[in-house]
Amino acid sequence: MKLYAKTIPQTLPDWATVVTKSADLFEIELNDEHPNFQSLLEELETEIEPGTFGVKAEDLCSWLGIQISSPSLNQLVEQAQTLISEIATHSDYRQLLNEGYQPDLNIADASTALTYLECELERSRETSL
Numbered sequence: 672m673k674l675y676a677k678t679i680p681q682t683l684p685d686w687a688t689v690v691t692k693s694a695d696l697f698e699i700e701l702n703d704e705h706p707n708f709q710s711l712l713e714e715l716e717t718e719i720e721p722g723t724f725g726v727k728a729e730d731l732c733s734w735l736g737i738q739i740s741s742p743s744l745n746q747l748v749e750q751a752q753t754l755i756s757e758i759a760t761h762s763d764y765r766q767l768l769n770e771g772y773q774p775d776l777n778i779a780d781a782s783t784a785l786t787y788l789e790c791e792l793e794r795s796r797e798t799s800l
Contacts, residue, residue, distance in 0.1 A: 672700070672701040672703045673690070673698060673699065673700055673701070674698075674699045674701065674728075674731075674732065674737070674739060675696055675697070675698055675699070675739065676696070676697045676699055676732070676737040676738060676739055677695065677696065677697075677737075677738045677739070678697075678737060678738040679697050679699065679735075679736070679737045680735070680736040680737070683699070683735065684707060684708070684735075685705070685707070686701060686702040686703075686705035686707055686708040687699055687700070687701050687702075687735065688700045688702075696746065697737075699737070711731075711734065712726050715727075715730050715731060715734065717730070744788075744792060745789075745792055748785050748788055748789055748792070751785055752782065752785050752786075752789075755778055755781050755782050755785070756782075758778060759778045759779075759782075764778075
């Protein structure tokens with residue numbers, strides 16, 4: 672499980688790791704199978720709506736001492752482009768291609784779709800100025 676935070680405490684539990692850090696955003700990976708994390712979930716579990724029990728992200732973040740952030744669409748597109756590049760060069764993906772994997776849509780199609788989205792976001796930003 673991943674969280675995106677604006678601020679984090681100096682120390683995090685052993686089941687929480689900062690994956691990436693930029694000037695205004697921390698990407699935190701939570702090991703949701705860790706026993707201590709599971710115990711915390713049980714402790715924080717509440718009735719979210721009648722008949723539905725779970726943990727509110729706000730409660731989890733409050734316990735962790737982090738201020739959650741919702742990444743902008745531009746940030747998400749940038750992250751997706753990075754992941755697509757990593758997939759395209761990954762040895763397992765290359766092996767699938769060598770074994771005859773031929774999807775109707777491919778990695779280049781996904782990258783192109785994101786590029787179109789980036790262009791539209793840029794055009795939208797320019798027209799709003």
